[in-house]
Amino acid sequence: MEEKMEFMSNDVQKPASYGTSIKDGVDKFHFWRVFFKHYAYLVVTGLIYGPTIHLIIATKLALELVGAMTESLGLGPTYLINKMEEGAQVMAVNSYPRCPSPDMALGLPPHSDYSCLTILLQSSPGLEITDPGDGKWKIVPEFQGTLQVHVGDHLEVLSNGLYRSILHRGTVNSERTRISIASLHSLGMDEKMGTAKELVDDQHAEEYKESSFRDFLNFLSNNDIGEGKSFKSTLIRDKDMRT
């Protein structure tokens, strides 16, 4: 506990933090979760500021996937690579203890990730996503030891909505503690992500405003996502502001 207390903070901008919920004692709703969060800034082939080898592996995987995605958008496989190599990675280790009333609680409120891409490993099922078809919550099956991937808000912005980040939440259960490790990959702290100009023309208006990772952290400091506030909704341009 002593060691945990060193990292205990409600400051979402701290490079490493331990806590429960999002901002304990500040936010209205509390969630059935303890977490450890760590920001790392990596240069894949060079110096590493931050911890161990699995972060490099996750980053390499994220870069490969992002390369394939920008290629499928017609932007080429290296479109984001330099910026992502100099970008930020957040590792969030979530633990959801056994909960006596799982129907009354959530481990994490509905949200979409701000990142370009998130790579997730879960110890047992509990992650739910909204089905774009009927809008209902669906459990994501857990295939032992397989990684899962979320498209983040920033890839939705880049692609002008061709890729969509998806609303997801963490549920809890009464049988066993569930652990998930999320590795969120994005551009650097102050690097703005906007829609690729190549994807905007007379038929396709620019639908999103640009934003940075820091903009997201400021949003998190000032808003309570447990009350349904969403970062992505702040990025959508009014119809008459679209160019």
Ligand SMILES: O=C(O)CCC(=O)C(=O)O
């Ligand atoms: O625990 C999970 O499966 C979800 C984790 C998550 O969504 C996050 O850390 O952003």
Ligand SMILES: [Fe+2]
């Ligand atoms: Fe998430």
